[in-house]
Amino acid sequence: MLTYHQHCCSWFTLKTWRWFVEKERTLLAILGRGIQKTASDGLWDLTEDIEVCDERFAHLPIRVPQDDDHPNSIVGGGHLNLLAGLKLAEKLDPTIIVCAYGYRSEYLKSIDAPSESMIMSIKFIDLNFMTGRATRKVCAFDEEAWTHLADRPSNTNQEIDNIFRQALFAGIYNVAIVAVGVHTWRSNLMAQLHLSSGMPHYNQINLQFYASENVLLEADPEKYGERCRALTGSKSYQRNFQKEQDGVNALLSGKYNSIQSASTSKA
Numbered sequence: 001m002l003t004y005h006q007h008c009c010s011w012f013t014l015k016t017w018r019w020f021v022e023k024e025r026t027l028l029a030i031l032g033r034g035i036q037k038t039a040s041d042g043l044w045d046l047t048e049d050i051e052v053c054d055e056r057f058a059h060l061p062i063r064v065p066q067d068d069d070h071p072n073s074i075v076g077g078g079h080l081n082l083l084a085g086l087k088l089a090e091k092l093d094p095t096i097i098v099c100a101y102g103y104r105s106e107y108l109k110s111i112d113a114p115s116e117s118m119i120m121s122i123k124f125i126d127l128n129f130m131t132g133r134a135t136r137k138v139c140a141f142d143e144e145a146w147t148h149l150a151d152r153p154s155n156t157n158q159e160i161d162n163i164f165r166q167a168l169f170a171g172i173y174n175v176a177i178v179a180v181g182v183h184t185w186r187s188n189l190m191a192q193l194h195l196s197s198g199m200p201h202y203n204q205i206n207l208q209f210y211a212s213e214n215v216l217l218e219a220d221p222e223k224y225g226e227r228c229r230a231l232t233g234s235k236s237y238q239r240n241f242q243k244e245q246d247g248v249n250a251l252l253s254g255k256y257n258s259i260q261s262a263s264t265s266k267a
Contacts, residue, residue: 025095025171025172025173026172026176027094027097027163027166027170027174027176028088028089028092028094028097028098028176028177028178029097029163029175029176030098030099030120030124030178031081031160031177031179031180031187032078032081032099032100032101032102032116032117032159033076033077033078033100033180034047034076034078035047035059035116035119036051036059036060039064044113044114045063045079045119046078046079046081046082046119046120046123047076047077047079048066049077049227050073050074050075050076050231050234050236050237051063051066051073051074051236052064052065052066052067052070053073057072057074058107059107061107068234069235073236074236074239074240075180075183075231075234075236075240077179077180077183078120080216081178082099082124082127083212083216084178084210084215085097085124086124086128086133087215088176088210088215089136093134094136094176095172096139096167096170096172097124097136097138097139098140098141098163099116099138099140100115100117100119100120100141101139101159101163102141102158102162103141103143103150104116104143104154106154115141115143117140121140124138125138141162146162156183156186156190157190157256161194164191164194164199164202168201168205173206174205174206175206176208177191177208177209177210178209178211178212179209179212180213181212182237182240182241183240183244184209186244186247186248186251187209189251190251191207192207195207213228213232216228
C-alpha cells in the first residue's frame, strides 16, 4: 500500500509523463492532389507539378502531357507534396503519417481504381526505404472503417476533418499538414473553421501548416530551387491562384461549394 505522499508523487509523475508524451506526439498529414494513370505504363501515379484537367478543372483519369498554355492547366502537386512530406518526417519525427486521407473520388470509384491514399502511402514507404530513412508508421485511409462518413463528399475540406478525427482517435493533439503552396491558403482556412466549429476536443489540437515548396527549398535549395520557381512562375499557378481566391471568398461568405461530378477529384 502506497503512503499518501507516495501516492500523490506517483500521480503527479504519471500526469507529467502523459503531458510530455502527448506534447511530443505528432500526426503528419500529406494532403492529396489526385492520381492519374500514366500513358507510358498504365500505372497509377501522383499528379505532376502542373496538370491539364477537364473543363471543370477536375483530374483526368489518364495523364496527358503538361501544357502550361492550356486553359485548363492548373497546379497538380501530388508528387511535390510527397517529397515535402518525406522531408518533414525527418524533421518532425511524427508518430503517425497519413496520406490523402479520404474516400476515393467518383472518378476513381467509377472505374474501381485504387485510392489516392493507398497510392501515396505506398510511394512514401518505398521512397522512405530507398533513401535509408527511419521506418515510419504510415496509415492509408481505410474506407471500410469509415463507412459512417461514406455519404460525405470526397474533397479537401472533408480530408482535413478526417485528419483531425484520426489524430484525436489516436490520442494525438499535434497535427502538421503539408500542401502545395497555392493550396495552403484555402486549406488552412478550412482547417481553422474546423478547429473553431465546436466539435469535441477540436479546440485542443495544435496545428502547423506547411507549404511544400518552402519545405523543399529549406531542405535543399540547390536541388529544388529551379523546380519551385518554375511552378510559382507558371500560368497554371496563376489560374489556380485565382480559383483559390474565389474559394476563400466563398468560404468566408458561407457559399462554398466544391465540385462533385462523375470525374471529380480534390476540389
